[in-house]
Every structure is written in C-alpha cells, then in structure tokens.
Amino acid sequence: MEIGNASSHLKPLKCKKRSKRENIESKKDFQAFWKKDLLLDSKHFIPQLNQVSSWTEEMKKTIENWPSADNKGKFYQIMPRLFDMLGGKNDFERFINFFYHLDRDIDKDGDIEKIRKFNDMIISELDKVSCKMDDWETQHINREDEVSLLETFPLYLCPTCKSFISEGQFVSTDCFCGESISRSRDTEKRSFKKLNSTLYDLVNHNWHLEYAFGRLLKKLSFDSVSCGVDVLGSSGINHEIDVIAEDKSKEKRAFCECKTENINYNHLLKFNQQCEDIGVNYKIFVSTGDISSERERRFANTYNILLVDNFWNPEKGMERVKNEIEGFIRTE
Numbered sequence: 001m002e003i004g005n006a007s008s009h010l011k012p013l014k015c016k017k018r019s020k021r022e023n024i025e026s027k028k029d030f031q032a033f034w035k036k037d038l039l040l041d042s043k044h045f046i047p048q049l050n051q052v053s054s055w056t057e058e059m060k061k062t063i064e065n066w067p068s069a070d071n072k073g074k075f076y077q078i079m080p081r082l083f084d085m086l087g088g089k090n091d092f093e094r095f096i097n098f099f100y101h102l103d104r105d106i107d108k109d110g111d112i113e114k115i116r117k118f119n120d121m122i123i124s125e126l127d128k129v130s131c132k133m134d135d136w137e138t139q140h141i142n143r144e145d146e147v148s149l150l151e152t153f154p155l156y157l158c159p160t161c162k163s164f165i166s167e168g169q170f171v172s173t174d175c176f177c178g179e180s181i182s183r184s185r186d187t188e189k190r191s192f193k194k195l196n197s198t199l200y201d202l203v204n205h206n207w208h209l210e211y212a213f214g215r216l217l218k219k220l221s222f223d224s225v226s227c228g229v230d231v232l233g234s235s236g237i238n239h240e241i242d243v244i245a246e247d248k249s250k251e252k253r254a255f256c257e258c259k260t261e262n263i264n265y266n267h268l269l270k271f272n273q274q275c276e277d278i279g280v281n282y283k284i285f286v287s288t289g290d291i292s293s294e295r296e297r298r299f300a301n302t303y304n305i306l307l308v309d310n311f312w313n314p315e316k317g318m319e320r321v322k323n324e325i326e327g328f329i330r331t332e
C-alpha cells in the first residue's frame, strides 16, 4: 500500500497495514459505528463501553468456569457477585468440594435441588447483565442506524438441573444430574447478549483510542486517516504508526502515537526517532493519562510534538482537545 498520491506533494510512504486492522475496518458495521462518533463521546459512551466490556469479560469467565459434567470444580473465576452470594470464601470452598466429589450417578433430590439453585443464580446474574447491556445499546443506537453494539449468544442448559451444556452450538452430553441429553430440543435454550466481538477486540487491544483519535482528525482538516500501519523508515527499519492522517490538498501529514498510560520521556524519545526516520510534518502524541513531568513538555516543545493528554477525560472535554489540535496545525 502507498499513502500519498501523484496529485500531492507529500512523499509517498512505503507502508503495510496490519492485517487484523484491515479485517476490522472492512466490516460494514464497524464503519457505521466509527462514523457515528460514539468514540468521541467521552462523557457517556466511553465510560460505559469500558463497563460493558468488563461485564462481557465476566460473562465469558463465568461460562467458561461454570461447573458441569466435564468441568467440575474449576469455577474460581465466576462473577464476583456470585461468589458473595454463595457466602464468601468458606462456603465457596465447601461448594467447590461438593461439586468435586459429586458422583456421576447421583439421584438424591436434595443434590439436584442444590445444583439447580446454584445454576439459577448464575442464569439470573447473566440475565441481569444482559438486560443492562441491552438498555445501554438502546440508549445509543437507533433502529435505522444499522449498527449494533451487542451480539446475541445462546446457551444450552439441562432441563432438569439447569446445568450448562454448551454455548453457541449444541453438544450432546450426560449431565451430572443423571440426565442424558442427545438432542438440542431436549435442552432449555436461553439467549443472552454481550458486547459484539469487533468492539470487544477493539477495547481489549486499546485500538479504540486510535480509532477515536483518527475519527477526530478526520472531522478536523484531514481527509484520509489510517490506523495501525507499519511504515518503512530511511534506516530500513519498519515502524508501527498508530494513526497516519493526511490532508493531501494542503500537503499535511500527521503521525500520531496513542497511549493509555501517562506520557513519559522514553515514549516521546522513541516516537520522535520514528518520525525522524520516516519524515513527517506533524507529530502528535495522545494519551488518556497525564503528562509525567516538565521534562516531557520541554522535549515536546523542542521537537515540535503536540502532546494531547487526558484525551477521554470528560472533565477536559472533546472541544478542548479539538482546539489544541487546531491551534497546533495553524501555527505550523
């Protein structure tokens, strides 16, 4: 891929887009989501996105560690709320022992009742979280948007004791309550919602920061924006640039580095070297954290790097971030 074309005086870059980014960006729902500017809503959407992502993580762990016929006693990682509901550490350990020593052919009604109660608790927690996510999606997305923030997934449960059988696809099983389940229609099928996998990936890799910043530059004076690109420097070394933004008519090109930690001197040193090796007219360093000290400000001033700190801090607000960038581009 080459960024920079014949009609522009920007020197073409020898670069390669990272394939995972290419995959994400080629998805229609991602593009629609990106254009909705939700990633620039630092007041409501961003804090909630982080919350929903951690709920999704909890759900995944709970389902992975849900005790079942093949997965006895490996449920240390279920939702913390369930842990509390089971009476804290001592009762929890007793409970694990109960599952661990459970015999495959138990027929005691009391045991099945106990298992069902436990499973009901898990199901109702999953339900609660799933409903909260649903409300969140309705809050931000209209029906005509063609964007979804969530995806639905089915769980197959034992009709007798409500134990977990499988997620997504039915798998035949001998449940530890004694029920032998070989057809999906003999199960209880329940549907839940979680953050869709594209958004989940974005958040977990911290790529959403790059796409948020890229979106902001696109709304300012840059007409082309690309995230996650390897660019060849004069030294022959490839550098990963988080965001490249260009305004071809005005011959502007910006490289941006995005971090979710405080901006420190070593970050800046490395970023500056990469920019020098490739050659660029605007250098922007973005962070959701603070600037560590005066030293970083001095370095940035000397080498003409714009530092954007507290990017998603609702106290700071997107307007101020916008003004900082516009001021920097004007003064050049």
Ligand SMILES: [Zn+2]
Pocket: 158, 159, 160, 161, 162, 163, 175, 176, 177, 178, 179
């Ligand atoms: Zn069962």
